[in-house]
Amino acid sequence: EQHLRLATGQSSESLLQKEAYGVWAEALNTESNGALRVESFPPPFATASNMWDRVTAGVADMGIASLNNTGLPLKAAFVASLPGLGRNTEAASVAMWKLYEKGLLDVALDEVEVLGFQTAIAFTLNSKTPITKLEDLKGLRVRVADANSANAIAALGGAPVSIAFNEAYQAIDRGVVDAAVGNVNTGVIYRFAELLPHEQPAMAFGMTTFVFAMNKDAYANLDDAGKAAIDAWRGERLSRFMGAKQNDFRTSFEARLTEAGQLIRAEMDEAELARWSVAIDPVVAQWIKDTPKGQEVYDTFLAEYNTIDGAN
Amino acid sequence: MTQADIHLAQHTPAEPCRARRAIARGDEVIGQIARRVATFGAVLMLGVALITTFDVMIMRWLFDSPIAGSNEIFQTIFPAAIALVLASGLSDRAVLEIDLLGPLFGPAGLKWLRAIGAVLFVATLGLLVWAVWKQALSSWNRGTITTILKVPLWPFYFVIAASFLLCLPAQLMVALRAAADLHSRWWVGVLVVFCGMALALSATISWFGGLSDFFMTHTLTAAGLLVLLLWVMILLYVPLAAALSVTAALGILAMFGPSQAINVTGNETKGLLVSLDLAVVPFFLMMGGFAIQSGMSKDIFAFAQALFSPFRGGLALSTIGGSAGFGALTGSSVATVATIGSVAYPEMQKRGYSESLAAGAIASGGTLGQLLPPSTAAVVFALLVEQSIGALYMAMIIPAFLTITLYFATILIIVRIRPGAAPKGEPWDFAMIRTTGLRALPAIAMFGIVFGGIFLGIFTATEAAGIGAVVAYAVLALRGGLKGGGFWQVMAETTRSTSMIYFLIIGALITTFFFSSTGLSEAMVGLIGSLNLEGWQVVVLLCIVYVALGFVLDSMAIMMITASISTGIVAAYGYDPVWWGVVMVVVVEIGVITPPFGLNLFMLKSVAPKIRMNAVYAGVMPFVIADILKLALLIAFPVIVLWLPGML
Ligand code: NA
Ligand code: NA
Numbered sequence: 020e021q022h023l024r025l026a027t028g029q030s031s032e033s034l035l036q037k038e039a040y041g042v043w044a045e046a047l048n049t050e051s052n053g054a055l056r057v058e059s060f061p062p063p064f065a066t067a068s069n070m071w072d073r074v075t076a077g078v079a080d081m082g083i084a085s086l087n088n089t090g091l092p093l094k095a096a097f098v099a100s101l102p103g104l105g106r107n108t109e110a111a112s113v114a115m116w117k118l119y120e121k122g123l124l125d126v127a128l129d130e131v132e133v134l135g136f137q138t139a140i141a142f143t144l145n146s147k148t149p150i151t152k153l154e155d156l157k158g159l160r161v162r163v164a165d166a167n168s169a170n171a172i173a174a175l176g177g178a179p180v181s182i183a184f185n186e187a188y189q190a191i192d193r194g195v196v197d198a199a200v201g202n203v204n205t206g207v208i209y210r211f212a213e214l215l216p217h218e219q220p221a222m223a224f225g226m227t228t229f230v231f232a233m234n235k236d237a238y239a240n241l242d243d244a245g246k247a248a249i250d251a252w253r254g255e256r257l258s259r260f261m262g263a264k265q266n267d268f269r270t271s272f273e274a275r276l277t278e279a280g281q282l283i284r285a286e287m288d289e290a291e292l293a294r295w296s297v298a299i300d301p302v303v304a305q306w307i308k309d310t311p312k313g314q315e316v317y318d319t320f321l322a323e324y325n326t327i328d329g330a331n
Numbered sequence: 332m333t334q335a336d337i338h339l340a341q342h343t344p345a346e347p348c349r350a351r352r353a354i355a356r357g358d359e360v361i362g363q364i365a366r367r368v369a370t371f372g373a374v375l376m377l378g379v380a381l382i383t384t385f386d387v388m389i390m391r392w393l394f395d396s397p398i399a400g401s402n403e404i405f406q407t408i409f410p411a412a413i414a415l416v417l418a419s420g421l422s423d424r425a426v427l428e429i430d431l432l433g434p435l436f437g438p439a440g441l442k443w444l445r446a447i448g449a450v451l452f453v454a455t456l457g458l459l460v461w462a463v464w465k466q467a468l469s470s471w472n473r474g475t476i477t478t479i480l481k482v483p484l485w486p487f488y489f490v491i492a493a494s495f496l497l498c499l500p501a502q503l504m505v506a507l508r509a510a511a512d513l514h515s516r517w518w519v520g521v522l523v524v525f526c527g528m529a530l531a532l533s534a535t536i537s538w539f540g541g542l543s544d545f546f547m548t549h550t551l552t553a554a555g556l557l558v559l560l561l562w563v564m565i566l567l568y569v570p571l572a573a574a575l576s577v578t579a580a581l582g583i584l585a586m587f588g589p590s591q592a593i594n595v596t597g598n599e600t601k602g603l604l605v606s607l608d609l610a611v612v613p614f615f616l617m618m619g620g621f622a623i624q625s626g627m628s629k630d631i632f633a634f635a636q637a638l639f640s641p642f643r644g645g646l647a648l649s650t651i652g653g654s655a656g657f658g659a660l661t662g663s664s665v666a667t668v669a670t671i672g673s674v675a676y677p678e679m680q681k682r683g684y685s686e687s688l689a690a691g692a693i694a695s696g697g698t699l700g701q702l703l704p705p706s707t708a709a710v711v712f713a714l715l716v717e718q719s720i721g722a723l724y725m726a727m728i729i730p731a732f733l734t735i736t737l738y739f740a741t742i743l744i745i746v747r748i749r750p751g752a753a754p755k756g757e758p759w760d761f762a763m764i765r766t767t768g769l770r771a772l773p774a775i776a777m778f779g780i781v782f783g784g785i786f787l788g789i790f791t792a793t794e795a796a797g798i799g800a801v802v803a804y805a806v807l808a809l810r811g812g813l814k815g816g817g818f819w820q821v822m823a824e825t826t827r828s829t830s831m832i833y834f835l836i837i838g839a840l841i842t843t844f845f846f847s848s849t850g851l852s853e854a855m856v857g858l859i860g861s862l863n864l865e866g867w868q869v870v871v872l873l874c875i876v877y878v879a880l881g882f883v884l885d886s887m888a889i890m891m892i893t894a895s896i897s898t899g900i901v902a903a904y905g906y907d908p909v910w911w912g913v914v915m916v917v918v919v920e921i922g923v924i925t926p927p928f929g930l931n932l933f934m935l936k937s938v939a940p941k942i943r944m945n946a947v948y949a950g951v952m953p954f955v956i957a958d959i960l961k962l963a964l965l966i967a968f969p970v971i972v973l974w975l976p977g978m979l
Contacts, residue, residue: 022547024848030715030895063891064847068605069598072469076594078587090475090484127473158395166479169399178395181402181479183607185710186791188720194788210719 021245023057023237026065026079034208036061039264040083043252051248055241057081071232075130080237083137086228087165091127094310098320099138100225101306102171102299106141107328108269111226112262114323116254123316131232134249135257138226139202140269142168145215146198149285153294162187162199168224170302172200175295191215200224203272203282212281221287222295231257350517351508358504362422365501366823368494369830372415373822376613377804379409380797387790387798400479407477410604411487413613413829414494420830421501426452426570427831427936429927430944436568444568446513446520449506450528451564452573456502458580459837460495462597467492491604535581542585550586554849557582561842565927575838579845586848599840607793609836613829614796615666616938619673620821621803625812627774628674634771636682637764644746644753646682647692650675651738654696655731656778658703662710662792664923667700668693668934669828676939685752688745690942691950694931695738695958698920701886703731705792708890708919712912715894719909725976726913730965737957745953777802824938831937835930847892855880856897866904870966873897874918881922886930889919910972914965921958924951 025044029036036059044057065073070084071091086096095118099111115136118124142164150156153176161177163169169179177198182190190196191214199215206212233249241249252260276282287295307313382404391397420426428448436444467488475484506524513520546553557578564574576596583592603609622628632646635653639645654671661667672693679689701708704724713720746753781799784790790798807813859872880889894915901911923931926948936942965971 032895032899033717060848061895062847063843066602069602072594072598076591076598078591078595087478090470090473090477092474092476092481130473160391160395160397163479166481169479173399178391178397179399180391180397181400182791183402183793185607185707185714186705186793188710189705190788190791192721192788193785195791208717209714210721213719213721 020053020056021241023055023080024064024078025057025059026070026073026082027059027061028065028067028070028083028085029061031059031061034268035264038268039261043257043260047248047252050251051244054244055248071131074232074234077234077236079234081134081231081233084230084232086230091125093125093127094306095312095316096124096128096228096230097165097167097306098310098316099228100165100167101303101317102167102222102224103296103303104141104223104225104321105324105328106223106226106269107262107324108138108140108226108265109259109262110324110327111138112136112258112265113255113327114320115228116258117323118316118320120254121319123312123319128230130235131230132235132238134231134233134253135255135261136231137229137258137261137265139229140204140265140272141226142200142202142224144198144219144222144224145201145206145211146217146219147215149217149283150198150219151285151287152291153298159198160196162190162196162201164200165225165227167302167306168200170305171224171299174302175298187211188214203269203276206276206281207272212276212279216281217283217285219285219287221292222299229261231261346515348517351511354504354507354511354517358422358508361500361504362419365418365422365497366826368497369416369419369826370819370822372412372494373613373617373826375408375412375415376825377617377800379404379412380614380617380800383794383797384801387794392789400477403477403480403482405607405610406605407482407484407487409610410601411490411494413604413610413833414491416613416826417494417830417833418497418501419823420827420834421452421456421498421505423827423830424505425827425831425937425940427572427835427933428568428570429565430568431927432566441568442509442513443524446506446509446524447528448567448569448573449502449509450524451532451577452570453499453502453506454528454532455573455576455838456495456498458576458593458596459600460492460499462593463488463495463600464492464597465593466597466601488601491601495600536584539581539585540589543588546582546585550849551851551854553582553585554846554851557845571928571933572834572838575835575842579838579841582845582849583841586845595844596841599844600837603833603837603840609663609833611661611663611666611793611796612669612832613825614800615661615670616673616825616828617800617821618796618803619670619938620824621800621807621812622674622774622777623677624817624821625773625803625807625810627771627777627803627806629678630767630771631774632675632678634764634767637760637767640759640763641756642743643750643756644684644688644742645756646675646679646684647688647742647746647753648739650679650689650692651696651699651735651742654693654699655703655735656782658697658699658701658731659782661700661796662705662707664697664700664920665832665930665934666796668697668931669938671696672935673824673828673938676935676942683754685749686942686946687950688742688752689950690932690935690939690947691745691952691954692738692742694924694929694935694947694951695954697931697934698924698958699731699734701916701920702727702734704728706916708886708916709912711890712894712915715891716898716908716912718912722909722976723912726909726972727916729971729975730913730917730961733961733964733971734958737961738954741953741957773806777806827940828934828937832934835933839930843892853893853896856893856900860896860900860903866901866906867966869904870901870906870914873901874914874962874966877915877918878921878925881919881925881928886919886922889922890915907969907973909976910965910969913972914962917958917962917965921955921962924958925955926951 027040044059047055047057065079067085067088070082071089073079074082156175156177159177160180161172162182163179172179180196307317386398386401470488471485510520510524511517561578580592583595635649639648654667657667709723713723781795785795855876898908898911923929932947
């Protein structure tokens with residue numbers, strides 16, 4: 020029996036751990052017929068900000084790392100966080116894996132054994148009052164969490180502000196910012212939705228990508244049965260499972276918020292959406308220009324995404 | 332010799348000889364270099380505060396066009412600035428140890444123990460230097476960058492690594508000087524202590540390296556034994572930061588291996604330096620220092636004295652009031668102790684308050700930093716347990732006022748029982764109230780700006796710390812206090828306290844990692860869940876375990892490790908998670924003032940270095956009793972917590 024420490028970055032009682040990460044860990048244990056004993060470790064064993072370090076140093080054997088928090092100079096791997104894409108996380112997670120398989124993602128990821136990807140529920144613009152046109156966004160202070168959403172908000176005429184997560188609730192409550200780029204996950208679990216009930220659903224602001232990473236030595240030291248159990252889940256299966264879970268969470272979170280009156284969708288007509296799309300085009304164009312093989316990465320991602328999205 | 336040199340002053344120096352003079356000279360030279368570097372670091376911090384103020388007040392609030400990613404200064408320049416001040420704290424002997432068994436060892440024994448402790452600290456620093464250099468190298472190799480502005484991180488990490496490197500000779504000189512004084516022939520002490528420790532350490536390290544099987548199969552026993560080792564070191568006068576780091580590093584070495592021990596050490600150190608939660612501490616230290624230099628603190632306490640004059644212990648009462656006011660600004664109890672302590676302690680001393688009453692009021696008043704919203708402990712709980720931060724904040728308000736009331740009552744009872752603890756009251760003098768009130772206006776205005784800014788949503792609590800430092804600096808400048816070295820004195824005091832508290836927390840964080848990977852705390856909490864008790868018995872037992880954990884772990888660490896599991900247990904008995912969240916915040920805040928391991932007590936010691944730890948320990952006890960009474964009330968009557976959020 021080989022013992023593997025899985026750093027989840029999630030508390031042991033969280034929905035994500037109970038219904039997704041823990042399920043996978045348990046499946047590895049059963050399907051390996053006792054060759055593996057994967058044990059989940061919640062923070063502070065590893066937190067979002069040190070996950071990559073913990074896995075590469077072999078403190079954790081496996082970990083789930085948010086690419087934003089690795090600090091790595093990634094470019095291509097941030098494709099899913101571009102604005103204006105769809106909101107199907109199953110399709111996006113599998114598309115990320117396909118990009119990886121084709122060798123289109125950044126080589127920095129090769130420091131670990133990549134087991135799969137998960138894109139989180141897509142960001143939308145959430146605000147205190149409805150935002151239906153670009154004029155509503157003019158000069159509005161919007162909390163953002165990454166470079167792509169910061170660029171998108173700036174391109175749309177808003178003022179992107181970055182505020183640490185543990186101060187975000189109070190900052191929104193007191194009016195330091197008037198809106199935030201976020202998803203229903205934070206809306207429900209951290210109750211941001213009670214402060215920001217209005218959502219503009221027409222435009223998505225990208226999906227945060229997580230990588231399921233395994234320490235290279237830990238993988239190499241597995242016996243054949245252990246490797247086989249890990250490999251059986253590796254790639255499309257793991258990515259599809261995790262991405263589909265995110266879709267399920269979104270559906271149930273949206274239902275809960277709608278019922279509580281904390282998810283009020285703002286209107287936007289075709290003409291207005293076209294103005295928004297034109298405004299964010301330069302953000303995407305700039306990303307393609309700055310990214311090695313940028314056009315190919317973007318096109319391949321969209322093609323893979325649409326294939327799976329269309330099949331659902 | 333520096334004025335802060337407490338330890339050396341306690342024993343008569345050995346006969347001067349050429350070697351001792353050379354060591355002392357080396358100590359002084361390195362101390363001077365370290366102080367120059369530290370001053371640069373402190374000025375850099377003030378620069379960060381100025382940039383923050385400009386961005387927040389001018390760019391964001393006035394023009395709605397904030398500097399994008401400006402908060403990334405806190406990931407880059409600010410950690411480097413903090414690292415720059417660390418070495419000077421060591422040269423100034425700003426190192427925390429717990430003096431519990433002094434009489435047992437006698438002066439000669441203490442000299443030996445302190446020399447050994449100083450050498451262990453050198454070894455700890457060796458580990459830290461190595462670990463931090465590896466972090467810097469890996470940042471260089473990976474090309475890591477910040478999230479939004481994409482600024483390369485390696486230059487800052489190398490500054491941090493170089494700053495840690497400077498700590499090594501600084502502490503080496505401290506240890507050499509202590510060892511050379513042990514015996515009439517200077518080299519005897521040096522040889523015995525240095526060679527002895529080198530042998531002992533290498534033996535211990537290779538022994539622990541081979542313990543991996545024992546740690547894997549008997550994890551809880553091993554964790555328990557390490558707690559014991561930690562306590563032995565603490566009782567033997569090993570500096571707390573070194574005792575924590577050494578114990579935890581040995582544990583990680585046994586459980587994970589040498590390269591992992593180095594990695595965790597480096598990673599936790601880096602993580603602490605970039606942590607926003609603690610970044611407020613140096614700012615609030617500066618704000619307090621400037622307020623003292625400019626006379627603002629004297630003014631505000633003179634006003635408080637006039638207001639509370641009929642009561643014996645009036646200044647202690649106003650310390651609690653001031654802590655409550657400050658606690659409504661910041662989410663941190665150490666920041667509250669840092670600010671209120673540096674201001675209130677000298678004032679109370681001057682007016683004849685007993686050391687223990689002053690210490691008790693300041694250290695326990697500091698818990699209001701967490702008990703009144705905003706509160707980082709509540710945020711951590713809300714994040715882990717997935718509860719509304721807003722509901723939790725509402726629920727905390729009545730318990731916070733209960734705390735203030737009970738602390739007031741505690742002070743009034745103390746001065747009734749021991750009238751010598753505080754000067755006697757005098758009838759109100761309304762002319763005095765008016766003149767002191769007028770003189771306190773700038774201080775009140777400063778408070779108004781900082782408090783109003785947060786309340787009106789102009790800036791966040793973290794940003795307020797930097798803005799507060801800038802406003803206090805401006806008042807000092809306007810009052811002409813920058814002349815005559817006042818500014819540099821504030822900078823020196825800030826760096827001294829910052830160094831002490833950061834080294835301590837580095838140790839606490841490595842310890843936290845180790846215990847989180849052993850599952851010790853979860854096992855204790857889980858055991859209670861399996862005992863088949865009544866609901867209230869479970870709650871009481873959990874609270875007892877938390878207070879016990881507070882003897883070895885930092886409050887925030889306890890919260891992070893156990894919040895979700897203990898909430899699961901009490902929720903199964905039908906208790907409201909919001910109520911439990913408030914109870915947990917209250918319990919872990921008792922932990923920060925209970926001896927011997929209490930962060931608030933250490934912070935107080937670092938801003939008031941002359942205070943005796945024993946007086947601090949004695950002083951907080953009545954307040955701990957008041958806290959336990961409060962806890963009993965919250966458990967017996969959950970409505971105290973749940974009434975206000977229920978109104979919404
Ligand atoms: Na507070
Ligand atoms: Na304690």
